[in-house]
Amino acid sequence: xxxxxxxxTHGATTTVEVPEGxxxxxxxxxxGLEGVLGECGGNLMCATCHVYVAAGWVDQLPPVEPDExxxxxxxxxxxxxxxxxxxxxxxxxxLDGLVVEFPSEQ
Amino acid sequence: MTGTIIVGAGHAGVQAAASLREDGYSRxxxxxxxxxxxxxxxxxxSKEYLMREGEARALPLRPASFYERRGIALRTGxxxxxxxxxxxxxxxxxxxxxxxxxxxxxxxVGARNRPLSVEGIDRVSTYELRTIADAEALRAxxxxxxxxxxxxxxxxxxxxxxxxxxxxxxxxVIEATDRLxxxxxxxxxxxxxxxxxxxxxxxxxFNVTVEEVVSQESxxxxxxxxxxxxxxxxxxxxxxxxxxxxxxxxxxxxxxxGGIIVDxxxxxxxxxxxxxxxxxxxxxxxxxxxxxxxxxxxxxxxxMVSRSICGAKPVAEEVPWFWTTQFDARLQIAxxxxxxxxxxxxxxxxxxxxxxxxFNEGRLLGGxxxxxxxxxxxxxxxLGSGEAIGPHDxxxxxxxxxxxxxxxxxxxxxxxxxxxxx
Numbered sequence: 001x002x003x004x005x006x007x008x009t010h011g012a013t014t015t016v017e018v019p020e021g022x023x024x025x026x027x028x029x030x031x032g033l034e035g036v037l038g039e040c041g042g043n044l045m046c047a048t049c050h051v052y053v054a055a056g057w058v059d060q061l062p063p064v065e066p067d068e069x070x071x072x073x074x075x076x077x078x079x080x081x082x083x084x085x086x087x088x089x090x091x092x093x094x095l096d097g098l099v100v101e102f103p104s105e106q
Numbered sequence: 107m108t109g110t111i112i113v114g115a116g117h118a119g120v121q122a123a124a125s126l127r128e129d130g131y132s133r134x135x136x137x138x139x140x141x142x143x144x145x146x147x148x149x150x151x152s153k154e155y156l157m158r159e160g161e162a163r164a165l166p167l168r169p170a171s172f173y174e175r176r177g178i179a180l181r182t183g184x185x186x187x188x189x190x191x192x193x194x195x196x197x198x199x200x201x202x203x204x205x206x207x208x209x210x211x212x213x214x215v216g217a218r219n220r221p222l223s224v225e226g227i228d229r230v231s232t233y234e235l236r237t238i239a240d241a242e243a244l245r246a247x248x249x250x251x252x253x254x255x256x257x258x259x260x261x262x263x264x265x266x267x268x269x270x271x272x273x274x275x276x277x278x279v280i281e282a283t284d285r286l287x288x289x290x291x292x293x294x295x296x297x298x299x300x301x302x303x304x305x306x307x308x309x310x311x312f313n314v315t316v317e318e319v320v321s322q323e324s325x326x327x328x329x330x331x332x333x334x335x336x337x338x339x340x341x342x343x344x345x346x347x348x349x350x351x352x353x354x355x356x357x358x359x360x361x362x363x364g365g366i367i368v369d370x371x372x373x374x375x376x377x378x379x380x381x382x383x384x385x386x387x388x389x390x391x392x393x394x395x396x397x398x399x400x401x402x403x404x405x406x407x408x409x410m411v412s413r414s415i416c417g418a419k420p421v422a423e424e425v426p427w428f429w430t431t432q433f434d435a436r437l438q439i440a441x442x443x444x445x446x447x448x449x450x451x452x453x454x455x456x457x458x459x460x461x462x463x464x465f466n467e468g469r470l471l472g473g474x475x476x477x478x479x480x481x482x483x484x485x486x487x488x489l490g491s492g493e494a495i496g497p498h499d500x501x502x503x504x505x506x507x508x509x510x511x512x513x514x515x516x517x518x519x520x521x522x523x524x525x526x527x528x
Contacts, residue, residue, distance in 0.1 A: 032169035039117075039405055041149040041165070043429050044479045045438060046402075067479040074483065 002096040006033050007054075009104050018091050024100060025049040025086030035102030042087035047074040048106040049086035054099035058082050061089055077103030109134030110415060111198050111208040113188045113354070115145035115180065117401050118383030119214030120167045121408025127176045129416045133209060135178045138198070142183035143238060144170045149401060151241040152265040153431055157272060162245060164238045191358040193376055210378050210415050213355055213366060214408075217348035217384040217399060222257055226319040230327055233343040235262055247341055251275045255329060255339035257316055259286040261430045263345035264299065268432040271306050278309045278337050280316060280329065282346075290428070292443060292462050295474050298455040302435055311337065348399060350385040363387065365397040371414040372407060380414065382407035396442075402427045425489040426472075427482070434458075438482035441472020441489045450497060453478075461485075463497075470495035 001017040004027055018027040025038045028049075037048035044067050053061060061084065064072070068088045072079050084100075091098070110126060112119045115137050123137050139145060146164035155162055173180040180186075187201035191213075197205040219234045221227075233244050244266070254270045256263045259281030267277045281288075285296035286303075300310060311331065318330040319342070328338045350365040360374045361367045365387030372380045372388070383404040389395035406424045413420050428439040435458065446464030453460035459477045463470060463485070473485035488495050 026165065029165050029169070030163065032166075032171055034169055034172055034175075038147070038165070039401060040429065041147055041153075041401075043149075043431060043436060043438075045427065045429055045482075070480040070483050 002091050002093055002098070004091060004095070005097075005099045006035060007099065007101045008033075008035055009102060013099075020092055022091050023087050024051060024084070024089045024091065027091060028086060028102075033102075035106075036086050037106045038087060044068065044071050044085070044087070047071045047076070047085065050075040050077060050079075050103050050106060051084055051086050052080055052101040052103065053082045053084055054101065055082070057095075057098055057100075060095065060098075064088075075103070076105040107133055108196070108207045108209045109136065110210045110212065111206055112137045112212045112214055113198065114214035114216055114383075114385075115139035115141075115167075115182070115186075116148065116214060116216050116383060116404060117167065118216075118404035118408045119212065120145050121405045122212050122214060122382060122411050123173075123178045123408075124168065124176070125409045125412035126415065127178070129412045129418055131412065131416055135176075136206060137173070137178055137180050138186040138188050138200070139180075139182050140184075140187040140201075141237060141239075142186075145180075146238055148236075151238065152235050152262050153269065155241050156245050156248060156266070156269040158245070162242070164241075188354060191354050191379070193358050193360075193379065196378065208378070210380065212411055212415075213374075213379065213381040213385060214383050214404075215351040215354065215385050217350050219344070220347040220349050222316060222344045222346060224316050224318055226321075230319050230321050230342070232319070232327075233341060235266060235343070235345060236348075244343065248273050248275070251341055253326070253339040253341070254278075255280065255327070255337050255342045257329070257342065257344045258346040259283075259310070259312075260289070260345055260347065261287060263343070264303065264432050265430060266343055266345060267303060267308050268306070271303070271308050272433070276309075276339075277307075278311065278339065279303070280311045280314060280331065280337060282313070282315045284312050286310075287430075290439070290443070291437070291474060292446070292449050292464060294449060294451050294455060294460075294462050295437065295476065298460070298476060299432060299435070299437070301455075302433055306433055311335075348384065350387070350397060352385060355379070355381065364395065367395065371420065372411045373414060380411045382411050398426055400426065400428050425486050427486060434477075436477055436479075438475045438479060439472060440475075440482055440486040441470070443472045443474070446471050448497075452481075465497065468496045470497075 005015040007013045016031045028036045039048045040046040145167045184201050188198050190199040253276045256267050256279045259279050271277050286299050314331040316329045320328045327342050328336050352362040355366045356362045366381035368381050368386050384399045387395040387397040409421050430437050443464040448465040450463045461481045462474045475482035
């Protein structure tokens, strides 16, 4: 199973293995990580699963679709070039080793 | 040291606990819930959860570690079942016989499903959807189910119908009114979803109500409708709305009328007792009150009640929003459309992407977006600006759909203080 590493705002990291097809949001929630909320259940409604993708990974991910782009304008923490909504990124084998950072607030 | 007791660990209760800590509340916080599980998200239960194969887990509202780390005592099951509120002694009594003293108490007990009260209902078993246990019972049947009758063409009934149909179950939806989700959405949107479901093979019976349930020898259930016809199915699921849970507060002598009555700060008639989420009806001066059943409302109340308890500046009032996902259609609603006297439709419903805008006396009340989150967001932002938006301002709307096709003026929907959503 692909591994994904989450980094909190203090720099502490947690690496988890997740089945392919899991979203970043669900990977965090199911592994008990505080950092995303996912209030709307992955429906592009709330922008509370905002994450920053680590350097080197941004281009490996599927592109930001217009709807996600619009919601990224609504995040609580500042949007960066590496910002994604965790509900829109599905983990595949190609993303094994992915590193994402949680923002300061959701 | 007494602290705050939150009765109910749904979206509103858990948010209230989280916000109290964020807002600097340093006294003890206890969250009670009669369900013996880590508090979980409800919306997926009528959607993704039902369709998952193998082991399915509820998505937690917060990780299990969250509560301990924030100094929030989470008591679930019998030890978390509140049975009475004693406002004189300021004690919440539990099913275990214990009494927990409080400084403030937040009632976040939500709603219960409206029961289908018809002849024979107590002799058969039907399904409903509210808790993870309900969802698991339904999911367990999905694999072998052939036919399903859904009573109620609202959000829950239709989400359930879509999930079952996706699993190749034959589905019939029985709806008492002449259109789907009638209380909440415009006729254009009702029609779009009826066509969507029909296209996937869901059958509808409109303008009929169930009068009797009979168990057949085969094990199937037959529903007798008020027009004399029958609908038979292996499984019957009921989704006909919800009723606020008000008993504990009513028994404590506080005012209840279509919900637990609270003011704009979510305070009941007792300054130490608050109510939030589905069970609360917010009565601002000069209004009949507004009770909403939605995640957005629950979370907003959770944040607001914390400010009230902490004596902090209230959070700005949010534009209500709702959503439902059925098959590949995502409907997002911003604002409250009840009372609209005019609807404009942008885009072509037959294309699967469109927006409706509801007006009352020329002022925008809200909008529905189907498969168009950007438009939903644009409407939310416009409504949040607090300014009166008329049809002529809509070039500003950012609706990317091009063509503007005004619909004929429609009948206003009945004024209703409730809005239902996931």
